[in-house]
Amino acid sequence: MPDSRIHHATLRQRVVDAAHAAALIQPGETVAMSGFTGSGYPKAVPQALAAHIAQTHARGEAFRIQLLTGASTAPELDGALAQVDGLAMRMPFQSDPNARKQINAGKLDYLDIHLSHVAQHVWFGFYNEIDTAVVEVSAILEDGALVPTTSVGNNKTWLDLAKKVIIEVNQWQPVEMLGMHDIYYGTALPPHRLPIPMAHGDDRIGQTTLRCDPDKIAAVVLTDAPDRNSPFNPVDADSARIAGHLIDFLKHEVARGRLPANLLPLQSGVGNIPNAVLAGLASSGFHGLEAYTEVIQDGMLELLKSGVLRYASCTGFAFSPEANEEFRRNLAFYRSRIILRSQEISNHPELVRRLGCIGMNGMLEADLYGNINSTHVMGSSIMNGIGGSGDFARNGFLSVFLSTSTAKHGSISSIVPMVSHVDHTEHDVAVIVTEQGLADLRGLSPKQRARAVISHCAHPDYRDGLQDYFDRACRDSYAKHTPHLLPEALSWHQRWLQTGTMQPSANR
Known part of the structure; x- marks a missing residue:
């Protein structure tokens, strides 16, 4: 059966297609999605949402969301939503050329923050409340526990804090990964924090599944699609x-x-x-x-x-x-x-x-x-x-x-x-x-x-040019502790912008 990975009786009744799930996301929402470096990201709902946004824009209506993830994702998520101008804000990390183009054109607000800060900053309330979470899993167990996939990222926080949740159950993801994860639920907000009970990197301190109140899960979507990661070049x-x-x-x-x-x-x-x-x-x-x-x-x-x-x-x-x-x-x-x-x-x-x-x-x-x-x-x-x-x-x-x-x-x-x-x-x-x-x-x-x-x-x-700059800075700098010639300090970058190379004209 196509829904054989959904063992929770109530959630089996909430299976819909990606278009119906995407329609639950409204303009202006803050949406948190799973995914970390091209692994474990939702495959179907983001593309359906992008299609819905494109249709909305074609009618002359506004539709953009604030998007939070674990890190970078893939073309089916970041790329699809950026291509239809569906993102108003993106954090905390991205690697998609479409998103990058919009960020550098000043059309997309991008918050570049340390990955360890994301979950705690969301818990602290530094950003908007999470309206919808879209999280990929490999299975839903009888008690409603969610089996994670090839990334965990911020999924625990998204599931805890989102007002409504959409789950993608991806049959491509191996169910045999059950037991590989270690999800720690012992974090707390200051001043109630306690030391994390880990002395060695292979200590297990949590549970093997994610949890989410089934009443918050508004839709379940079945997918069967691989993660998307780029090949590595041979070692040069x-x-x-x-x-x-x-x-x-x-x-x-x-x-x-x-x-x-x-x-x-x-x-x-x-x-x-x-x-x-x-x-x-x-x-x-x-x-x-x-x-x-x-x-x-x-x-x-x-x-x-x-x-x-x-x-x-x-x-x-x-x-x-x-x-x-x-x-x-x-x-x-x-x-x-x-x-x-x-x-x-x-x-x-x-x-x-x-x-x-x-x-x-x-x-x-x-x-x-x-x-x-x-x-x-x-x-x-x-x-x-x-x-x-x-x-x-x-x-x-x-x-x-x-x-x-x-x-x-x-x-x-x-x-x-x-x-x-x-x-x-x-x-x-x-x-x-x-x-x-x-x-x-x-x-x-x-x-x-x-x-x-x-x-x-x-x-x-470039070595001689750097040595020349340093020698003159040691001689002429305002102070001698960290010598710099301020009018020249960024001149190499300016030269590249003007001429296409950092090399002085005499060395070309």
Whole structure:
């Protein structure tokens, strides 16, 4: 039977098609949807809602919503709603080109906040009340418990706080994932908070299902559609060099006694470079590693499969299609080694600090003193968002930021005199790595940091220019502690905007 995954008698009577469910959402509502990095997002209702919005706009009537999720989703959600101008506000993270275009055109308000803050800020009442939650599950049990899918994100909070709920039961999602999740219901608002009872990253402190008052569930929609994640590119030479520099550094830290032989729990951002680091760890000689992170991507599956990684705790998957098949094919193996949690726990600053996580995240640019821009191209154009990188950079044992030393075929230097936007201040950045080398910034003064970044991380095409700027700043700056030439500090970005390259005309 098509509704064989719905075991709650009352909720079986609320099965409708996606169009009828979408019609329950009214203009101006604040709508919270499941989804985290292309996993576990609703597949049918957002597309039906987009079609309904398009029809409403064609009649000359207004229809936009405020959209909250766990993180980025997929074209069937963010893309579909942005394409029909159906979004008035979006938070906390996105990666869709249609949404990005609207944000940067000033047509869509975007709130880019730390992922660990989302649930608590909604509980605090900082945003509108949640009118409707749309959450994907793999099954509804007899007692009404909801079996989560390939991401958890903020689903617990959405189900708790929404006035009405629409559930998508996706038959593509494996029901065998039941038991893989750990949903903690012990959080509270100040001043009633208690310490989270987790001492190790693989501790289980919650229950395996989500709960929701069945009376709030206004509709149930049946779907059978896969998650949408992009494939990872093969590891290229630059990514391999970045991975090699970082792995050599970690080995050095073990040799110095600053890290245990199996390191500390790893956090890895999403992308080809972090995935290359994970691939490098597979042949690095490390064993018994642990991961306490927000996302599991292809490289972590390989580490689990090889035994290099003992377990991985996360809030969602970011698998390529091939990795998705591997996970589904060997789910019995992975279910005992992977824990999926709410993102308020996977990214919780208290736990990141307690466990001593090693945070490894990408960046757009770094400046001479170690400030990091991970979100805004040329200071104004949003790329995706800060995501969870700040949760781990500020609170982890080590904060590592990785990038190639140039971008856009060498026309942009990833190391600049001053970043055009600051997401992570120099106080939260321990290590910067490019294919050129690694700068360990711990214990260094600002000028010492600048010398390390220039000599170890800058591309040769830009190294002399950075050294020249720094030397003149040391001589002519208003003060000598953190030397800058303010009229020139952002001139590299302005040059790129005007000419298409950061290189001075004499070097082109």
